[in-house]
Amino acid sequence: MNFRRHRAILLAYLGMIVLLLLTSVVAPGFLSATHLRSTAVLAAFIGIVALGQTFVIIGGGIDLSVPWVLNCAAVLMTLLAGSQNAPLVWIMPLLLAAGALVGMVNGLGVALFGVPPIIMTLAVNVILQGGILVYTGGAPTSTAPQAIQFLAVGRILGFPVILILWIALAVIATVLLSKTAFGRHLYAVGTSATVAEFSGVPTLRTTVLAYTLSGFTAALAGMLLTGYTAQAYLGMGDPYLFTSIAAVAIGGASILGGSGHYIGTIAGALVLTILTGLLPALNLSSGALLIVYGVVILITVSLASEAISSLFAFLPRFGRRQSPSA
Amino acid sequence: MTDLLTAAAVTKSYGGITALSRADFSARAGEVHALLGENGAGKSTFIQILAGAVRPDGGQVHLAGSLYRPRNPQAAQDAGISPVFQELSLIPDLTVEQNIWFRREPLSVARTVRARALREATEALFARHQFPTIRPDQELRRLTLADRQLVEIAKALSSDPKVLILDEATSALGPRETDWLLGLSQGLARAGTLVIYISHRLGEVRQIADRITVFRNGATVAAYDTKAVDDETIIADMLGRRMDRLYPERKPTATERVAVRLRGFGVGHRLDGIDLDLREGEVLGVAGMQGHGQRELFQALFGIGGARGSVEIWGKTKTIRGPRQALTGRDGLALVPEDRRNHGLLLSRSVRENLTLSVISRFTRFGITDPKREGKLVDEMISALKIKAGTPEQLAGTLSGGNQQKVIFGKMLLTEARILLLYDPTRGIDVGTKGEIFQLMRDLAAKGYAILFYSSDLAELVHVADRVAVLRNGRLAAILEGDDNSERQILRAAMIETRAA
Amino acid sequence: MTMATLEHQPDGAATRQGRAAFWRGRLLAQASLIIPCLMLAALLALYGSLREGVFTIDELNLDTAAAMTLLLAATGQTIVLLRGGIDLSIGGMISLGTVLAATRFGSDPAQAAAWAFGIAAIGALVGALNGALITVLRLQPFLVTLATWSILSGTAMIILPTDGGSLPAGWMKFGFSQWLGLSSSVWLLLLLLAFWFWFKRTRLGISIRATGSNERSAFLSGVSPLGINVATYGLSGLFAALAALYLTTQTGAGSPTIGKDYILPSVAAAVIGGISLFGGRGGLVGTIIGAYILTIIGNLVFVLEVSSYWQPIVSGIILLIAVLASSIAEKSARRSLT
Structure with a gap:
């Protein structure tokens, strides 16, 4: 274990x-x-959206399209299913694939056409926003099917189903990042796309895959969130833009790419949720919560920055020996 | 006449690598003073010290009789020393005139830049020195490399320096601009400026320099009046006598089998009509002065930047459109790139991750990486190449230059490609590691690898390569073999131009 | 890298072909401004064909009033983008500005004026703080301004939890007042243009653009990293505060959440107007055209009597087209050089 490299995650x-x-x-x-x-349970929703966001940010990009990918999936699911459970069998895979497809479009725009990630995903976000508003006429109030409510708030042997799902996703994400060629390539592309290219890394495929994953998890989170709130509504995805990026940042990833891990993002999602739950107990308003969010982000990213870490140079560096020639 | 600029026993080292061991220099106002030496002789470090970009470890520099210790490039400029570097310090999105006067613009009462005054000053500057035509309102990024070099020269001249340093300023210029710059240098000298002129082109030096100082291995070895010395003496001084034990024994191991066959190979304007055969078991050297097409040759072979002409790899015609099409296992090509930090290594990742980046499939089963098999590959490479790292988890950026280079070698060797393209692999590396790398190259050649090897240090080509292909102006000038493979012959082929020099 | 030619062409190669290539290169070089101009012209032509009175002063007055908040916000964003950064905190600053105005102005004109200056000063100060944090802690502008956005939004919510408050009647007259047939917004636009033509010629203006273009070269030439960031983000904060003040003359109320509607559109307006996210390239004229494009799209959707929800779709598509078109033009411009 390399203290310096994992310090940001440990700090989270x-x-x-x-x-x-x-x-x-x-x-x-x-x-x-x-x-x-x-x-x-509340953290799980942030955690699932932030899963794809983590991959995109590690790869050196950012996905601003998550709010309306999430929202579209939620609204379309309730509209298509019409409170029925049976159609979910084809609706869920279909919408997950659609989310992945949107992500793929993002990735191709970024990696193939060289559109800056902020612009590409921003444009896709507003196009989806308009699209779903036009489609629904602006006022969808379908209730969520029972089955999806089970996934979001149900329990198996007293344990929340969504947590089981989140743990499973976290395991998959961890394996992808730490144990597969894709994960290795992703860190390489995020660290330096040029070095990755020179080393024969399939940079295009890697980037596209990261965005695809982000589209997938945003769509999944949207459907699950519908189960939690029992219905889909327009604008339900908006908070997740900020929280998904904040969770990744608090979790120790550099916004420039090449570092971080989903394990850190999990802590980030939990920190954000604990803060949210804490403030009513302290009788603080939602305004205070936003201030606390901002301060927490500033503190965590500062602690991870080089300028601050040089202040801690006196600390022992576990597991890191200086090479004699360095 | 007293000397305007004197340097005594200036030293500088970078992390254990000595760049300057003892540089002495003295030059008068009103002369063109040439500074000569091979690549790596310490010329660049020396002029960077003069320009305030680098601080010396020891020694003293005096300017006009008083001690000269610039804190930064600004201070050097204020003291009257203006450098023209090869690596340009210009801003791509500003216009020519904005670049020349950046941070020194003439301001109006409203604190805005007076456009007309700026233009007039630019035109006056251009007219005074008879600059070749450049439109002052062009954005810099739209200019050719040659024109950008001219702007850099204009920027240096705009402060009316007492000392003008020209570092290989003609290497990017065409013949017409070169003649102009040579004339300009002489004119400035006549008007009382000291022009320090660095060039690999002996003809130019002979044409304009009043005096010559020669650097070798970070130390001053000779200083002459130009008229009193001949070319052979200068070249002999530049080369000196070398320790030959650095180089391994060279046994010919080349077979008849051709690994890479190039016919009519070219890239843009920079490289044209290259016919070359690289054989199995051969180390084929490539030589050329900076910017004569060797970089394009290596990059194009690795699929970076479009190329024309035919390429046969192990007898089969192959089109390589990217590194992924070059790195195809045993029948592929691997490149050790010129720019270690930006092209070769992920500095913020571990030695292990860097070593195996190109060969993850070699230790992946059912999509999952196997740390044990990866560890074995990594350990093998670390011990085979004697990479000095605390653990394989050490960050690559914390290694010494030589060990970083070994990691890049290791990464490419793990791909098992038997055609290796090595671009200046020993640049900035300590002597011990250099020797190891040369030994490794000969060992690999003996195993049937085919190696294309560019070095900016001619001695390496002479002692390690079986044959040397010399490039000049993007064309193959000569292929030297046997007794002809000498530094003298290489320099002749690379430097002595077809036009009257 | 392919730009250099070993053999120079003879001077004055004034062949017809050469001249055509020269002008083609010049044209392509300006493509990032020409493309949005063409887009705006096309949108205006469409708009004019659908409705009477599009090409009148009245319409100009109306559209400018509608675009002005975005324009002011995008002016600050433009300066930051030219520096090669991004400022998300303008959303929080705009919210904070409106709620401060709506709760502190009172009915005394002197007090209102004092607070108006105070809000502008807070904007500049908060922006300067952003710049200082970015430089001193060596943090990414995206994350720093994301955090300050959150902090400012929270502060706005504490001051005024829901939309409301009130502004002096005289303050709200500003938006409707006219002089020489032009509305106050149009005069403001002219003022903004005047500012820009002054600012871009100052040493600071040039240095901001230079730093965005090549940080290393700029710092080597004596630009101070802290100074340039404090100035850049300070200006951005100032313009966000001005946007907030203008917005209150239109809405007559404060809103703790309204600012977020301007963050990404301000970036979009600038990018449609040809400003590169990598810094150094573009100007306010492009951003103004971009802001008008976004505003006209809203008008068009209205006269076409389709759902207003089409507005974001069209905006998103226009944004993508603008970015792709200018990147393609830039590539061909580079090719036509060699």
């Missing part, structure tokens, strides 16, 4: 633990199993 978990301890002081009921469970 350290921050989370400190936050939990703090919480137990100011709001004693907070550490109960019930409350922790509901916090984890």
Whole structure:
């Protein structure tokens, strides 16, 4: 384990633990199993959207299209299913594929046509926004099918289904990042696309795949969120732009790409959710929450920055020996 | 006459690598003073010290009698020393005139740049020095490399320097602009400026320089009046006597089998009509002064930048459109690139990840990487190449230059490609590692690898390569073999131009 | 790399072919401005064919009033983009500006004026802080301004949790007042243009663009990293505050959430107008055209009597076309050089 490289991720978990301890002081009921469970469930939605975002950011990009990919999937699912469970069998795979396809378009725009990621995904986001608004006429109020509500709020042996799903996704993401050629290539492309190209890395395929994954997880989160709120509504995806990027940043990834891990993002998602849950207990408004979010982001990214880490140069560097010639 | 600029025992080293061991220099106002030496002799470091971009470790420089220690390039400019570097310091999105006067623009009462005054100053500058035609309102990024070099010269002249340093300023210029610059240098000298002139072209030096100082291995070895010395002496001084034990024994291992056959190979305007055969078991050297097409040759073979002409790899016609089409296992080509930090290594990733980046499939089963098999490959490479890293997890950016280069070698060797394109692989590397790399190259050749090897250090080509192809102006000037494969012959072929020099 | 020619062409090769190639190169070089101009012309032609009175002063007054908040926000964003950065915090600043105006102006004109200056100063100060954080902590502008966006939005919500508040009647008259037949917004636009033609010629204006174009060269030539970032983001914050003040003359209320509607459109207007996200390239004229394009799209959707939801779709497509077209033009311009 390389302390320096994983320091940002360790810091995110350290921050989370400190936050939990703090919480137990100011709001004693907070550490109960019930409350922790509901916090984890809420974090799962952020965590799932942020999964794709993590891959895109590690690859040196950013995905601003998640809000309306999420929203489109949610709205289309309720409209197509019409509260029926049976059609979900084909609707869910179809919408997941559609989300992936949107992501693929993003990736091709970025990697093949050289459109800056911010612009490409921003344009796709507003096009989707307009598209779903035109399609629904602006006022969809379909309720979510029972089956999807089971996925979002149901339990198996007392354990929330969505947490099982999140854990499964986290395992897959971790394997993809740490144990596959795709993961290796992604870090390489995010660190230096030129070096990756010179090393024979399939840069185009790697970038497109990252965005595709982001489209997929945004669509999945949208459908699950519908199950949680029991219905789809327009604008439900908007908060997830900020939270998905914030979770990745708090989780220790550099916005420039090439570093970070989904394991860190999980901590990021949990930190954001704990903060959200903590503030009502402290009688603070949603405005205060936004301020706290901003301060937390500033602190975490500062701690991970080189300027600050040079202040900690006196700390022992675990597992890192200086080469004699360096 | 007293000297305007004197340097005594200036030293500089970078992380254990000595760039200047003892540089002495003295030059008068009103002369063109040529500074000669091979690549890596320390000329660049020396002029960077003069220009305030690098601080010396020891020694003293005096300018006009007082101690000269510029804190930064600005201070050097203020003291009257203006450098024209090869690596340009211009801003692509500003116009020619904005670049020339950047941060020194004439301002109006409203604190805006007076466009007319700026134009007049530019035109006056151009007229005074009879610049070739450049439109002052052109954006810099729209100019050719040659024109950008002219702008860089104009920028240096705009502050009316006491000392003008021209570092290989003619290498990007065409014949007409070169003649102009030579005339300009002499004119400035006559008007009292000291012009320090660095060039690989002996003809130019002879034409304009009043005096010559020769650097070798970071030290001053000789200083002459130009009239009192002949070309052979200068070349002999530049080369000196070398330690030959650096180089391994060279046994011919080439077979008749052709690994790479090029016919009519070319890239843009930079490289044309190259016919070349690289054989199995051969180390084929490539020589040429900076910017004469060797970079294009290597990159195009690796699929970077379009190429024309026919390429046969192991007897089969092949079109290589990208590194992925070059790195195709045993029948492929691998490149050790020129720019280690930007093209070769992921500095912020570990030695292990860098080594195996191109060969992940070699230790992947059912899509999952196997750390044990990866570790074996990594350990093999680390011990075979004697890479000095604390652990394979050490970040590549924290290694010494030589070890970084070994990691790049290792990455390419793991691809098992038997055609290796090595672009200046020993640049900036300590002597010990150099020797190891040469030994490795000969060993690989003996195993049937075919190696194309460019080096900016001629001695390496002479001692390691079986044959040397010399490029000049993007064309094959000569292929030297046996006794003809000498530094003298290479320099002749590379430097002595067809036009009267 | 393919730009250099070893053999120079003889001077004054004034062949017809050479001249044609020269003008083609010049044209392509300006493509990033010509493309949005053509787009705006096409949209205006379509708009004019569908409705009477498009090419009148009244329409100009109306459209400029509609575009002005975006224009002011995009002016700041333009300066930041030229530096090679991005400023997401303008969203928070605009929200904060409107709620401060709606809660602090009161009915005393002197107090209102003092607060108006105060809001502008807060904007500049917050922006300068962004610039300082980015430089001193060596952080990415995207993340720093994302965080300050959140902080400013939160502050705005605490001051005024929901839309509301009130502004002096005289303040809101500003948007409807006219002089010499031109509305205050059009005069403001002219002022903005005057500012720009002054600013881009100042040493600071040139240095901001130079730093965005090539940071290393600029710093080597004596540009101060801290100074340039403080100035760049400070100006962006100032313009965001001005956008907020203008917005309140239109809406007559404060809103703690309205700012986020201007963040990405401000980037879009600039990018449609030919400003490169990589810095150094473009100008405010392009951004103004971009902002008008986005505004006219809204008008068009209205007169075509289709759902207003078509507006984002068309905007998104226009944005993509603009980026792709200028990147293709830039590539051919580079090719026509060699």
